[in-house]
Amino acid sequence: MIQVDGLYKSFGDLDVLRDVSFEIRDGETLAIIGRSGSGKSVLMKHLIGLLQPDRGRVSVDGVDLGTVSYEELRQIRTRFGVLFQGGALFDSMTSAENVAFPLTYFADMTGEEVQNRVDECLHLVNLADVGPKKPSELSGGMRKRVALARAIALEPRYILYDEPTSGLDPETSNTIDELIRTLAQEMNVTSVVVTHDMHSVLTIADRAAFLHDSRLHWMGTVEEIHQSPDPVLDAFVKANEYHVGNPSAIPSARSTPE
Amino acid sequence: MLDRLLSPVQTLGKFALLLARAFSSIDEIGTYWKNFIDQMVRIGIDSIPIVALSSAFSGAVLTVQTAYQLETSFIPNSIIGSIVVPSMMLELAAVITGFILAGRVGARIAAELGTMRVSEQIDALEAMGLNSISYLILPRVLAGVIMFPVLYVAACLIGISGGVAIGHFGGFLSAQEFLDGARQFFKPFDPFFGLIKSVTFGFIITAVACYKGYFTTGGAEGVGDATTEAAVQSCVFILIADLILAMLLL
Numbered sequence A: 001m002i003q004v005d006g007l008y009k010s011f012g013d014l015d016v017l018r019d020v021s022f023e024i025r026d027g028e029t030l031a032i033i034g035r036s037g038s039g040k041s042v043l044m045k046h047l048i049g050l051l052q053p054d055r056g057r058v059s060v061d062g063v064d065l066g067t068v069s070y071e072e073l074r075q076i077r078t079r080f081g082v083l084f085q086g087g088a089l090f091d092s093m094t095s096a097e098n099v100a101f102p103l104t105y106f107a108d109m110t111g112e113e114v115q116n117r118v119d120e121c122l123h124l125v126n127l128a129d130v131g132p133k134k135p136s137e138l139s140g141g142m143r144k145r146v147a148l149a150r151a152i153a154l155e156p157r158y159i160l161y162d163e164p165t166s167g168l169d170p171e172t173s174n175t176i177d178e179l180i181r182t183l184a185q186e187m188n189v190t191s192v193v194v195t196h197d198m199h200s201v202l203t204i205a206d207r208a209a210f211l212h213d214s215r216l217h218w219m220g221t222v223e224e225i226h227q228s229p230d231p232v233l234d235a236f237v238k239a240n241e242y243h244v245g246n247p248s249a250i251p252s253a254r255s256t257p258e
Numbered sequence B: 001m002l003d004r005l006l007s008p009v010q011t012l013g014k015f016a017l018l019l020a021r022a023f024s025s026i027d028e029i030g031t032y033w034k035n036f037i038d039q040m041v042r043i044g045i046d047s048i049p050i051v052a053l054s055s056a057f058s059g060a061v062l063t064v065q066t067a068y069q070l071e072t073s074f075i076p077n078s079i080i081g082s083i084v085v086p087s088m089m090l091e092l093a094a095v096i097t098g099f100i101l102a103g104r105v106g107a108r109i110a111a112e113l114g115t116m117r118v119s120e121q122i123d124a125l126e127a128m129g130l131n132s133i134s135y136l137i138l139p140r141v142l143a144g145v146i147m148f149p150v151l152y153v154a155a156c157l158i159g160i161s162g163g164v165a166i167g168h169f170g171g172f173l174s175a176q177e178f179l180d181g182a183r184q185f186f187k188p189f190d191p192f193f194g195l196i197k198s199v200t201f202g203f204i205i206t207a208v209a210c211y212k213g214y215f216t217t218g219g220a221e222g223v224g225d226a227t228t229e230a231a232v233q234s235c236v237f238i239l240i241a242d243l244i245l246a247m248l249l250l
Helices: A040-047 A070-077 A095-106 A111-124 A140-152 A170-186 A198-204 A231-243 B002-024 B026-030 B033-043 B045-069 B078-118 B121-128 B132-169 B175-184 B189-214 B219-249
Strands: A002-011 A014-024 A029-034 A055-060 A080-083 A158-162 A190-194 A207-212 A215-221
Touching (some): A014 A055, A014 A207, A029 A198, A040 A055, A070 B121, A080 B121, A095 A140, A095 B121, A198 A231, A215 A231, B002 B132, B026 B033, B026 B132, B033 B132, B045 B132, B078 B121, B078 B132, B078 B189, B132 B175, B132 B189
Parallel strands (some): A014 A215, A029 A190, A080 A158, A158 A190
Antiparallel strands (some): A002 A055, A207 A215
């Protein structure tokens, strides 16, 4: 379980997170939603200790990340798989070498076992044949799927996804959503998905945490999102539906006189 | 105002902390052995052609210019060798190699690490549980410190050979005269001093470039700035270190 208590973070004069508290339960998929610049990615980086809070604490499996040594933090990080927004694949390596990279350093495997695991992970993301290709030879969606294969190579307990569908076409986005859902079910991992794509949220998440004005504005199950009377959340959801082309959410269409 | 005054101190502190973190994990170099060997090849072996070219021309030009300045029958030709060889060993081989590598190696390291920073590849290394400083910085700085003296020795040998060749084929002096002159005033401390310089310059170039690249901010523009600053500041620090070492050791 990941516990966030009273988290504050600012960069210079800009308050990015103020008094953010919530918990991520084992086995669930939590979506962190909010407008661009609302601090979603900053919050995600705190969950793995890539950023240190100004105040407050983040605990992973009961261990406060602010109190452990760097070596212990590195050990804790091996429980995580992270899919970064742009994939963050090592561009000097092939796709297969990227997936093999964490296995080389953290898994007690022979070369053949590493190769088998790489093939298995690439197969899982439906990219069995891209192993020899460099990231520059792949499309944006393929890069994210290879990065996902790398993130799951060590069979992590937690997977963090930073904007997994941003910049992708709807069909590829659906493929990624499907993968996230499949991984959550088959590997029984705890997933945290940072996104502003409400379609993804409704497809993959169990619960959602809505960041607004540097604070955790709302938190609940995905079923509760549409029932919530909160006007700020409602405006965010409606704007998102309008953006993806749901005519019922278009303000002018809804306000057409009867 | 206070911020501007404190800025160089903060930069120096950040630089020192980065290197302290890199060298405190020197026991992990075995884990990153492949990366270390790869950097030795990239920094050292791959630089040999440009170092060879520049040092050969430097030795040749120095010989021609020395011959021009000593164009009198009162001074024996062998003196040209006595001037060219120590000049190569004491100054030119190390400094010219340093300047070339500040551009070739320093800029490449800063651009590579800067791109890794802005594309979150360094975050990805950390997120996996790797020590990104051990993995990225230590192998590069160590490779620079180890390979730069090798390049210095190559530059000396090729530069002197260039001088011998131009002296012989240009009709200035024979190879025998050149080498006799070189032996006449040879001091074993000269190449030793050059080696000390080369280790220092190797450290400056790689450490400055790693610092600039590792802390890059601001996307493509930031990478461009980091690359330029790494090359320019390395050259400036080489000049300063060159003077300090000369004053301390000569």
